[in-house]
Structures are given as structure tokens and as C-alpha cells.
Amino acid sequence: MSFRHAIAALLAAALIGVCATESSSADETLRVGKAVPESFAFVPLDIGMHEGLFKRNGIGIDEIAFAGDAKLQQAMAADSLDIALGSGPAMAFIAKGAPTKAVAAMGGPPLDLTIVVRPDGPKSAVELKGKKISVSTVGGLTYWLVSETSRQQGWGPDGITIAPMGSMAPQIAALERGDIDGVVTDISTALELEKLGKARILTRFGQIVKDFHVHIIYATDKVIANKPDTVRAFLKDWFEAIAFMRHNKAGAVSIATQVIGKDDDINGKTYDELMPMFSDDGRFDAKALDTLANSYVELRVLPTAPDMSKLYTETFLPPK
Numbered sequence: 001m002s003f004r005h006a007i008a009a010l011l012a013a014a015l016i017g018v019c020a021t022e023s024s025s026a027d028e029t030l031r032v033g034k035a036v037p038e039s040f041a042f043v044p045l046d047i048g049m050h051e052g053l054f055k056r057n058g059i060g061i062d063e064i065a066f067a068g069d070a071k072l073q074q075a076m077a078a079d080s081l082d083i084a085l086g087s088g089p090a091m092a093f094i095a096k097g098a099p100t101k102a103v104a105a106m107g108g109p110p111l112d113l114t115i116v117v118r119p120d121g122p123k124s125a126v127e128l129k130g131k132k133i134s135v136s137t138v139g140g141l142t143y144w145l146v147s148e149t150s151r152q153q154g155w156g157p158d159g160i161t162i163a164p165m166g167s168m169a170p171q172i173a174a175l176e177r178g179d180i181d182g183v184v185t186d187i188s189t190a191l192e193l194e195k196l197g198k199a200r201i202l203t204r205f206g207q208i209v210k211d212f213h214v215h216i217i218y219a220t221d222k223v224i225a226n227k228p229d230t231v232r233a234f235l236k237d238w239f240e241a242i243a244f245m246r247h248n249k250a251g252a253v254s255i256a257t258q259v260i261g262k263d264d265d266i267n268g269k270t271y272d273e274l275m276p277m278f279s280d281d282g283r284f285d286a287k288a289l290d291t292l293a294n295s296y297v298e299l300r301v302l303p304t305a306p307d308m309s310k311l312y313t314e315t316f317l318p319p320k
Contacts, residue, residue, distance in 0.1 A: 037065030069140030087141030104282030
């Protein structure tokens with residue numbers, strides 16, 4: 001069975017039914033996927049839609065959210081998406097034959113992700129050996145970060161037990177029941193859980209991983225070949241959304257509150273923590289790419305480090 005056919009067979013389980021659509025009267029419509037629905041990191045897409053940035057350039061957006069990076073990449077391989085907002089570690093899928101290309105580095109170190117534990121849980125990362133931590137999917141960003149945390153503690157990639165559990169609600173329920181010891185979640189959810197007294201932030205991954213691209217924008221080979229100007233326009237509008245966020249905290253927080261369901265107080269704190277993470281130009285960093293390439297071998301994702309220059313392109317980025 002070919003890579004494309006194998007992935008297509010899995011697609012039926014990929015969608016979690018969270019969709020939004022911008023005006024269908026646009027000249028071009030792009031199907032854009034988010035790795036997860038509740039992350040502030042992907043709110044720039046919604047800001048671009050809300051502020052009419054994409055529509056102004058003749059682009060309509062069909063937005064679809066997924067339960068993790070792996071399922072997002074499956075949808076791209078099955079030609080069910082044109083653009084994906086995913087993770088840096090997911091570049092390994094391209095090395096394995098996925099018909100996609102990384103077209104912009106949207107985020108640096110993983111400031112948006114944390115491990116939360118119960119209030120009476122472990123006090124630091126050094127206490128996580130043998131503990132069970134839940135993530136969204138196998139092979140995605142959250143899985144990678146827990147494996148990397150274990151490796152950096154000297155336990156190898158398997159020193160922490162990783163439990164892929166899909167969307168966030170069942171993970172939080174499992175934590176409250178005591179079925180797991182911790183959850184990898186976005187900073188806004190972590191802050192909300194702390195506010196409610198249900199959990200405590202154990203560690204922020206931005207303190208563990210420095211030279212890194214936590215989030216990447218991907219495009220399929222098909223849309224790159226057939227609609228290069230549309231890809232270029234999408235990225236231009238994306239970075240205009242980032243500029244809007246930098247100069248309009250109140251507006252960005254208001255839109256985030258509508259999209260991810262947290263209150264203005266939580267989203268305001270999340271904004272302050274995350275804005276340094278966002279790239280203003282999408283350029284790829286050599287050290288960050290080296291971190292990713294080496295990690296694929298250390299974490300046994302790939303047998304050898306790939307030539308990262310073949311996995312991305314800066315052709316569609318706005319000029320410097």
C-alpha cells in the first residue's frame with residue numbers, strides 16, 4: 001500500500017469536527033488545518049479571518065481543527081488540506097515521504113506548552129522518571145517534548161511513560177482521577193487549571209528546549225505547484241495578523257476569547273507569555289533545524305538525521 005493510500009485510510013478518524021469557514025465568495029479558498037483547536041498559538045489564523053486580512057487578498061479560509069499533529073499530517077497526505085499549522089517535529093513526516101513542505105517557521109522555543117500535574121503531584125521534572133504523562137498523539141509535538149525531557153534528564157527517550165489520549169478533555173479527566181500523573185497542555189489551559197485549583201504547572205517546555213521551531217506552517221506539494229501565489233498571499237496575511245497582535249493586545253485577546261473559550265484574564269496572561277514566541281518573518285533558524293534533525297535520531301523517529309534543507313522552503317515568505 002502506498003504512503004498516500006495508507007494515510008487516506010486513517011483520515012476518517014482524524015477530524016474532530018471543529019470547523020470554521022470564511023466567505024465562500026473569495027477568489028481562492030484554502031483548507032487550513034490546526035493541529036489542535038484550543039491553542040492560542042494558532043489564533044493568528046482566526047485574527048486574520050476576523051479582521052478580513054485574508055478576504056482582502058481574495059482568499060477564503062475553511063478552517064478545520066484536529067486532535068494532534070499526526071492526524072493533521074494524515075489529512076494533508078490524503079489531500080484533505082492545503083495548509084497546516086503544525087509543529088516543528090512534524091517535519092519528520094516529510095522526510096518519511098509526506099507530500100508536503102514546510103513554508104514558514106511561525107514559532108521559536110515552545111513557550112506555549114507546559115506539563116501540569118495535580119496540586120499534590122511531582123514538584124519538578126527530576127521527579128518524572130517512571131511517571132505517566134498524557135499527550136495528544138504518537139509522533140506529534142507533545143509526544144516529542146516529553147521524550148526530549150526524558151532524554152535531557154539522562155533517562156533516554158522512554159524514561160517517562162507517554163500516554164497518547166487525543167483531545168484535552170479526557171486528559172484532564174484522567175489527571176483528576178489519578179489515572180495519569182501529568183498532562184502536556186497549552187499555557188492558557190494550564191493557567192486556567194491553576195486558577196481553578198485543579199492542577200499546577202510543573203514545568204514550561206520553553207525552559208527545557210531553547211534552539212527550536214515549535215510551530216511550522218506547512219503546504220502540500222499540490223497547492224505549492226498549482227497555487228503558488230495563493231500560498232504567498234496566505235503567508236503575507238499571516239504575518240500581518242502577527243503585526244496586528246503585537247500592536248493591539250485588547251483586540252487579539254478579545255478574538256482569542258471567542259475562539260478558545262478561556263476568559264479575558266487568562267488570554268491576557270497567555271498573550272504576555274506567548275508573543276515573544278511568534279516569528280515576524282517566518283525565516284528558518286539553522287540551530288533550530290539542527291536541534292530537530294538530531295532529535296529525530298536520538299528519539300528514534302528516523303534512523304539518520306535528514307537533510308533539513310530538503311524539507312522546507314523560504315520561497316513564499318514576504319521579502320525582508
